[in-house]
Amino acid sequence: MDAFFLLLSSVLIMDFAYGVTLDAFPKTLNISGDNITLEWRDISSPSDLDWVGIYSPPNSENDHFIGYIFLSSCPTWKKGSGSINLPLINLRSPYEFRIFHWDHTQITNSTPVDSDHNPLPSTANLLAKTQAVTFQNLNDPAQLHLAFTSHEDEMRVIFVTKDDLKGYVKYGLEEEGLKGVVEAESFTYKQSDMCDGPANTSLGWRDPGYIHDAVMHGLEPGKRYFYQVGSDQSGWSSIRSFVSRDKDSDETIAFLFGDMGTSVPYRTFLWTQEESKLTIKWLKRDIEELGDKPSFISHIGDISYARGYEWLWDAFFTQIEPLASKVPYHVCIGNHEYDWPLQPWKPEWASRLYGTDGGVANVGCLTA
Numbered sequence: 001m002d003a004f005f006l007l008l009s010s011v012l013i014m015d016f017a018y019g020v021t022l023d024a025f026p027k028t029l030n031i032s033g034d035n036i037t038l039e040w041r042d043i044s045s046p047s048d049l050d051w052v053g054i055y056s057p058p059n060s061e062n063d064h065f066i067g068y069i070f071l072s073s074c075p076t077w078k079k080g081s082g083s084i085n086l087p088l089i090n091l092r093s094p095y096e097f098r099i100f101h102w103d104h105t106q107i108t109n110s111t112p113v114d115s116d117h118n119p120l121p122s123t124a125n126l127l128a129k130t131q132a133v134t135f136q137n138l139n140d141p142a143q144l145h146l147a148f149t150s151h152e153d154e155m156r157v158i159f160v161t162k163d164d165l166k167g168y169v170k171y172g173l174e175e176e177g178l179k180g181v182v183e184a185e186s187f188t189y190k191q192s193d194m195c196d197g198p199a200n201t202s203l204g205w206r207d208p209g210y211i212h213d214a215v216m217h218g219l220e221p222g223k224r225y226f227y228q229v230g231s232d233q234s235g236w237s238s239i240r241s242f243v244s245r246d247k248d249s250d251e252t253i254a255f256l257f258g259d260m261g262t263s264v265p266y267r268t269f270l271w272t273q274e275e276s277k278l279t280i281k282w283l284k285r286d287i288e289e290l291g292d293k294p295s296f297i298s299h300i301g302d303i304s305y306a307r308g309y310e311w312l313w314d315a316f317f318t319q320i321e322p323l324a325s326k327v328p329y330h331v332c333i334g335n336h337e338y339d340w341p342l343q344p345w346k347p348e349w350a351s352r353l354y355g356t357d358g359g360v361a362n363v364g365c366l367t368a
Helices: 002-017 276-290 310-324 350-354
Strands: 021-025 035-041 051-055 067-070 082-087 096-101 125-129 142-147 155-161 168-172 180-183 185-187 210-216 224-231 240-243 254-257 296-300 329-332
Touching (some): 021 096, 021 125, 142 310, 142 329, 155 224, 168 210, 180 210, 210 224
Parallel strands (some): 254 296
Antiparallel strands (some): 021 035, 051 096, 168 224, 185 210, 224 240
């Protein structure tokens, strides 16, 4: 009897998937933020819970998606065909997309749920998948962010590449003459360095690539400097600029906020913060209005709410790059960073003040 039902189930899945196609184009993207179009056809019995999963790397297990989108978000889904546009960020690995059938009869009390107790979609009925989609340069220097050092004539810049290639920062007072050159130090971290799940499991872990750290020095006070990071091997970023510190200035301009989080254009295992895009929008406007006045950002805790899912850190650093590549971006520790129950430096008053609201929520935060 068990063999009969197994055979019947296999026949139903094969019959359901027969003829369904899913295409993604273009197959190669230029930079983070470029859009991809997903187009599907010939779903014979569409459900409002049919969904497309987003996978990176492409060999991820079906239930190890980084996110998903319901096909019913497309107006033509009832016809069994449609398309979705989706911006992608460079995760240093190609993507793959897969369509699954899911309907309300498959939701039971044992269905896994996300952090808000919404049922996670079933991967039992795979209908179609795309070929791999990649970026033109997986080593493209990304996630640039600036920071002060303890010396007034310096500025630190940090960026990420896929491989352990030598990285540099070129800088100068003229955009056409970046005469200063500093080699960056590089480092990475491993899955075993993560302190708890899901960051130390195959579900939440993604290869972080290599983090490059370089310090520009000998800066004149209160001057606009232009800079570029990368190498001839990895490629070079576009030229950015910042205004150096001025200890003799009669004002200090700082932007302070907390609890921002990050936003992604898909559903995932956690609730993400759509409103964070407005924070970025208005900060960018205010920084641009300052012109050549130096300023800095202090993000005072509860930083990305990535909660152990590495790709949400990639989303966060990509989201803040328009700000953090222009002004120093510093962070403080919030309760979602310091209140992890097993860490050795947890303040003794944390549980009295915040209870269980923290800790594992941002596992791996301080490594990023």
